[in-house]
Amino acid sequence: MQKKTCAKILLIVTIYSALTACFVFFFMIDQLTAFIKGRTTVSQRLESADILQFPTLIFCMNPATKLSVSKKYGFKTYRDKFNVEVNNSYLDDRFNELSYILNRDYVITSTVDDDMKLKEGLNIISELRGPDKFNFNVEPIRTYYHGTCTKIEPNFEVTRVPLRFELEVTINDNIVELDDKPKYINLHFTSNKTWIGLTDYIFPQLTPPSEDISFQQEFTNFILREEEKYFDEGVENNRKCLHDYLILSRNCTFKCNTLSYGDLPTCKTIAQLKCMKGTGFGTEYNDCYKTPKASTYKVDRVENPYHVDINESSTKLYIGTWSRIKEIQEEVPLLSPQDFIGSIGGSLGMFFGFSFSATLLSCIEKFLNKVDRLTC
Numbered sequence: 001m002q003k004k005t006c007a008k009i010l011l012i013v014t015i016y017s018a019l020t021a022c023f024v025f026f027f028m029i030d031q032l033t034a035f036i037k038g039r040t041t042v043s044q045r046l047e048s049a050d051i052l053q054f055p056t057l058i059f060c061m062n063p064a065t066k067l068s069v070s071k072k073y074g075f076k077t078y079r080d081k082f083n084v085e086v087n088n089s090y091l092d093d094r095f096n097e098l099s100y101i102l103n104r105d106y107v108i109t110s111t112v113d114d115d116m117k118l119k120e121g122l123n124i125i126s127e128l129r130g131p132d133k134f135n136f137n138v139e140p141i142r143t144y145y146h147g148t149c150t151k152i153e154p155n156f157e158v159t160r161v162p163l164r165f166e167l168e169v170t171i172n173d174n175i176v177e178l179d180d181k182p183k184y185i186n187l188h189f190t191s192n193k194t195w196i197g198l199t200d201y202i203f204p205q206l207t208p209p210s211e212d213i214s215f216q217q218e219f220t221n222f223i224l225r226e227e228e229k230y231f232d233e234g235v236e237n238n239r240k241c242l243h244d245y246l247i248l249s250r251n252c253t254f255k256c257n258t259l260s261y262g263d264l265p266t267c268k269t270i271a272q273l274k275c276m277k278g279t280g281f282g283t284e285y286n287d288c289y290k291t292p293k294a295s296t297y298k299v300d301r302v303e304n305p306y307h308v309d310i311n312e313s314s315t316k317l318y319i320g321t322w323s324r325i326k327e328i329q330e331e332v333p334l335l336s337p338q339d340f341i342g343s344i345g346g347s348l349g350m351f352f353g354f355s356f357s358a359t360l361l362s363c364i365e366k367f368l369n370k371v372d373r374l375t376c
Contacts, residue, residue: 042331048324052158052226053295055189056151057319058198059108059169061100061182062212064147068177069098078145082258085270091258092266099148100182102140105175108150111166111316118152118167128164128318141260143199146186151195164320171215171313185213185315189224193294196238199259202289205231209299219316221302226295226326234292239263241288249284250276298327 065078073086073094081091081098100106102120109115112126123136135155140148175181188198190208197203206229213220235241243262247255252275256267267273 042329044330045328046325047328049226049326050159050324052161052321052324052326053191053228054154054156054158054163054321055224055295055297056153056191056195058141058149058151058186058188058190058195060143060146060149060186060188061106062146062184062186063182064100064143064145065098066100066175066177067179069094069180082144082273083270090268091270091273092268095142095148095258099142101148102138102150104172106169106171106182108152109168109170111168115168118150122155123152125165128166128320130163134165139260141195141199142258143201144259145201146198149186149188149198153192153195158321161324162320162322164318166316166318168314168316169215181313183215185215187211187213187222187317189222189297189299191295193238193291194296196242196261197289199261200289202286204286204290205229205234206294206296208296211299211301213315213317215312215315217303217315219303219318221318222320223300223302224319224321225298225300225323226321227298228293228295228326228328230293230328230330231290232292232331233287234290235288236292238288238291242285245285245288246276249282250278252276 065075065081070076070080073080073084073089075081075084075098081094086094102108103117108118110118110123110125112128116123116125118125118136118138120138120140123138124133125136126133137153137155139151139153141151142148169185171181188195188208188210190198194203194206194208197208211220211222239261243264246257246262246264252272254267254272254275255264256272256276257264258267258273267276
């Protein structure tokens with residue numbers, strides 16, 4: 001009888017130990033890892049919105065720099081403009097000379113407003129086939145890969161649809177070198193939160209859509225649908241974050257910047273720029289590009305391939321939104337503390353619940369009785 005009791009206890013301990021090992025190995029480790037590392041998932045839904053955000057449009061030329069100016073300074077790659085010093089020349093001046101500048105090298109006009117040329121600062125643009133006018137702020141931005149681009153940022157919210165604008169981009173006649181004429185426009189559909197990532201091309205959370213438009217194309221239609229995304233981390237003021245990072249992390253006599261993500265003065269020399277770059281930028285720098293909430297856009301492109309402009313110096317763009325439906329995407333923890341406790345508790349119940357334990361003990365008892373009869 002004592003042997004039977006010992007065998008029963010040993011068998012129960014062995015089985016429960018095996019169950020515990022299976023529980024930990026196949027379930028608990030994954031759940032605990034997901035909880036500790038803060039793994040996230042994305043919830044999605046569609047909703048009809050009363051207020052929409054019109055995109056911040058970034059116009060960049062492609063190629064980004066003028067070939068004749070690159071040859072003049074002996075630049076062979078786009079990195080050279082940030083790394084090669086040139087005597088009797090300021091970095092700031094070379095950057096301007098290399099880049100395509102609004103109203104110097106090209107113009108953007110609102111065709112609805114009698115071909116009004118957009119200028120730096122506030123611009124009031126009429127909608128296409130509608131009675132209203134809307135405020136846009138135009139600003140040049142310096143980028144690492146795209147040279148100087150033009151940012152057109154809306155100062156309004158969309159409260160009705162459809163809403164469309166007609167813009168025309170034209171290369172000025174002062175660009176006489178054929179190799180200096182850009183072949184395409186890189187049009188980036190960003191938001192007031194995500195455009196700043198284009199300066200250094202750092203997008204830790206989402207990459208805004210972009211389209212290449214040939215100057216051979218007479219016109220192109222872009223129909224947009226907003227997607228609103230929420231993230232579990234980010235900063236509210238990206239420019240201030242980058243500004244503070246450069247101020248606090250660099251021990252330079254002259255604090256400066258070359259790209260358009262801070263309020264520092266422009267670096268004049270390569271030596272000044274290299275001091276500000278230091279040995280590189282850390283994770284804190286990349287974190288400044290994160291935002292807790294941002295809009296991106298689904299872009300449908302419609303163009304007529306038979307309408308080709310042999311002039312190759314201008315193209316029209318129709319940009320607008322037609323629907324109130326927008327997609328909401330929210331980054332949420334894969335396991336909240338309540339979910340983690342409930343998941344572990346539920347699984348423990350499955351492995352070691354009363355009904356399971358009772359069945360297991362009954363089977364062990366029958367097995368030992370059968371063994372006992374066979375040995376007698």
